[in-house]
Amino acid sequence: MIKPSYKKQVYSKLFIPFLEQDESQRPRYRALFNYMQQQILCGELVADSRLPSSRELAELLNLSRNTIKQVYEMLQAEGYIETRQGDGSYISTQLSLSRKAIQKSHRPDLRPIKLSDKSKLLQQIRPLYHQSNQQLLLPASPALDQFPWPEWQRSVSHAGKLMKFSGGRSFMGEPKLRQEIVNYLNTSRGIHCEMEQVMICSGSQQGMQLAFSMLINPGDKVLVEDPGFPGIDGAISTVGGVKVSVPIDRQGFRTDIALTDKQDARLAFITPSRNFPMGYTLSLERRLQLLQWARQHGSCIIEDDYDSEFRFDGPPLTALQGLDGEHSVIYSGTFSRILHPAIRLGYLVLPPALVPSFNQMRGFLDGGLSSLPQLALADFMSRGLFASHLRRMRKLYKARREYLLQQIEKRFNNQLVWEPSDGGMHGVFLLPPGTDDKAIVEQANTVGLGLRPLSYYYDKQPPLSGLVIGFSGYTETQIDTGLTRLQPIIDQHLK
Numbered sequence: 001m002i003k004p005s006y007k008k009q010v011y012s013k014l015f016i017p018f019l020e021q022d023e024s025q026r027p028r029y030r031a032l033f034n035y036m037q038q039q040i041l042c043g044e045l046v047a048d049s050r051l052p053s054s055r056e057l058a059e060l061l062n063l064s065r066n067t068i069k070q071v072y073e074m075l076q077a078e079g080y081i082e083t084r085q086g087d088g089s090y091i092s093t094q095l096s097l098s099r100k101a102i103q104k105s106h107r108p109d110l111r112p113i114k115l116s117d118k119s120k121l122l123q124q125i126r127p128l129y130h131q132s133n134q135q136l137l138l139p140a141s142p143a144l145d146q147f148p149w150p151e152w153q154r155s156v157s158h159a160g161k162l163m164k165f166s167g168g169r170s171f172m173g174e175p176k177l178r179q180e181i182v183n184y185l186n187t188s189r190g191i192h193c194e195m196e197q198v199m200i201c202s203g204s205q206q207g208m209q210l211a212f213s214m215l216i217n218p219g220d221k222v223l224v225e226d227p228g229f230p231g232i233d234g235a236i237s238t239v240g241g242v243k244v245s246v247p248i249d250r251q252g253f254r255t256d257i258a259l260t261d262k263q264d265a266r267l268a269f270i271t272p273s274r275n276f277p278m279g280y281t282l283s284l285e286r287r288l289q290l291l292q293w294a295r296q297h298g299s300c301i302i303e304d305d306y307d308s309e310f311r312f313d314g315p316p317l318t319a320l321q322g323l324d325g326e327h328s329v330i331y332s333g334t335f336s337r338i339l340h341p342a343i344r345l346g347y348l349v350l351p352p353a354l355v356p357s358f359n360q361m362r363g364f365l366d367g368g369l370s371s372l373p374q375l376a377l378a379d380f381m382s383r384g385l386f387a388s389h390l391r392r393m394r395k396l397y398k399a400r401r402e403y404l405l406q407q408i409e410k411r412f413n414n415q416l417v418w419e420p421s422d423g424g425m426h427g428v429f430l431l432p433p434g435t436d437d438k439a440i441v442e443q444a445n446t447v448g449l450g451l452r453p454l455s456y457y458y459d460k461q462p463p464l465s466g467l468v469i470g471f472s473g474y475t476e477t478q479i480d481t482g483l484t485r486l487q488p489i490i491d492q493h494l495k
């Protein structure tokens with residue numbers, strides 16, 4: 001350890017590591033400040049010892065005197081050093097006690113910060129796939145090159161001006177956007193709601209997390225589709241819910257299995273318009289059974305209507321909420337798939353009785369979302385741009401799906417068999433039973449393909465082997481490129 005009052009040869013040694021640092025990224029004064037701070041904290045520069053003068057140190061480090069003076073001032077302002085009238089700068093004597101507590105070399109008592117039991121549960125569930133829009137054939141990818149960017153920029157700029165006049169903060173979201181959503185849902189989705197029931201969230205995922213935390217006690221059962229949307233697992237497990245995986249068939253969620261007395265579930269989370277990922281639509285009979293079950297048991301249904309806008313063979317089907325489900329159904333919608341995955345705007349339509357408690361919770365959770373993107377989207381919708389973009393994308397995605405189906409039939413013969421669905425942004429293609437779809441996808445990912453293995457979406461049910469292939473975000477040329485890369489991988493696995 002260095003003793004007080006540094007002699008030239010001692011301090012030159014002390015600063016050798018600093019001189020050897022490659023610090024071209026940071027201003028020199030910042031690098032020197034951090035270096036000296038560390039030396040003081042780890043005890044190399046000892047309390048009450050005198051530092052070289054600014055002139056001496058400037059010479060040694062080949063820096064200007066002003067730089068050294070600036071560093072000394074910063075060290076002084078943060079309490080590392082003190083100047084003594086007419087006697088130069090000294091390492092602060094105050095530091096000797098407190099420093100011990102943070103010295104790197106004196107940390108036998110250092111314990112890692114403990115995570116809550118809830119967050120440990122998260123580590124036990126299926127991890128989510130990393131999404132990159134650099135990949136081809138990624139499911140849920142909108143056609144970003146078709147988005148009316150200049151119009152959107154106008155809306156963003158208009159929103160910037162509007163913010164000045166936007167009234168107080170609402171936990172539920174900007175009234176203008178909530179009203180636009182009501183207009184859209186009333187006309188396009190047959191949903192009955194008032195603006196007061198609409199809560200804007202950071203994507204539908206946040207809305208669902210909030211709904212689970214408001215409705216589920218530890219140990220409560222939650223009915224989910226199997227296969228289904230894995231993004232919900234985190235929300236269920238962090239509230240201590242018990243997931244009850246319910247099989248599906250081509251009529252959707254198997255109510256005959258789900259709604260037995262032994263299930264006595266508190267909540268059902270379903271994708272009735274188009275099961276994710278299979279694409280099956282829940283039959284009317286099962287919809288009515290579900291609604292009756294919810295009413296009778298005081299249970300709730302979360303209707304995740306993630307991409308029903310893209311139904312190719314007719315107008316979107318009426319939502320479950322619109323089927324007299326206003327009091328039992330929380331309807332969840334998102335703009336991620338229609339506009340942009342990074343827009344992070346979605347919404348819940350709440351049963352009126354739940355509005356006050358959700359509103360209160362939202363205040364504690366995050367105080368509501370930033371106004372700017374909400375006002376921009378409200379403007380975009382009010383100018384009819386949302387509706388026209390949707391109409392255009394519906395046509396485009398339909399054509400892209402046709403192209404993908406044709407190409408898959410042509411190139412893969414019977415190796416990949418399409419599982420019919422009336423719309424969406426991806427297709428499910430079954431592989432021969434027993435094929436290792438995860439191995440295919442792992443290999444496909446290495447050549448820039450973002451498709452997913454169907455078996456990943458299964459929880460308890462015996463999985464079908466297949467590929468979930470996105471088409472909406474890709475031109476015919478890109479689809480060709482993607483399939484050309486996929487072909488040798490499939491051939492290799494099926495030979």
Ligand SMILES: Cc1ncc(COP(=O)(O)O)c(C=O)c1O
Nearest residue numbers: 203204205229276306334336346
């Ligand atoms: C079935 C389903 N539900 C919900 C979501 C979440 O959407 P958001 O991006 O709005 O959180 C997704 C996202 O891809 C999804 O696939």
